[in-house]
Amino acid sequence: MNSLQDALYNWxxxxxxxxxxxxxxxxxxxxxxxxxxxxxxxxxxxxxxxxDAVMYYVHYDHAGDRKKARFPRELIEIMLNQINASPEKYENYPE
Structure with a gap:
């Protein structure tokens, strides 16, 4: 099973x-x-x-507590940036 941190990052x-x-x-x-x-x-x-300009913050409830995780924008946006840089590699195929 992935760690919670990994699952939040991937999602x-x-x-x-x-x-x-x-x-x-x-x-x-x-x-x-x-x-x-x-x-x-x-x-x-x-x-x-x-x-904000530098980070993504994910707020969530877990086991009755409100918690927060944070991730640098450059790490979270890397996939989107790769897709935008080479859209021909990420063609959308209809279902």
């Missing part, structure tokens, strides 16, 4: 891609998979994202 990275590319079915399917890990495996709820 947030693909969530950023989904938000920028709503037609990307592969990204949407991957985001749903990681969302399931957060909610089912790690029992997180009420997940919210906040950003």
């Amino acid at each position: 947030l990275t693909i969530k950023v891609v989904c938000d920028e590319r709503p037609e990307d079915t592969a990204a949407a399917d991957t985001e749903k998979m990681f969302w399931g890990m957060l909610s089912d495996d790690h029992q997180l709820s009420n997940i919210e994202i906040e950003t």
Whole structure:
């Protein structure tokens, strides 16, 4: 099983891609998979994202407590930046 930190990182990275590319079915399917890990495996709820110029902050409820994780923007946005730099490598295929 992935650690909670890994699951949050993976979900947030693909969530950023989904938000920028709503037609990307592969990204949407991957985001749903990681969302399931957060909610089912790690029992997180009420997940919210906040950003500033440097960081992403993920606020969530776990075991009755409100918690927060943070990730540098450059790490979270790396996949989106790669897709934008070479869109021909990330063509969306209809279902």
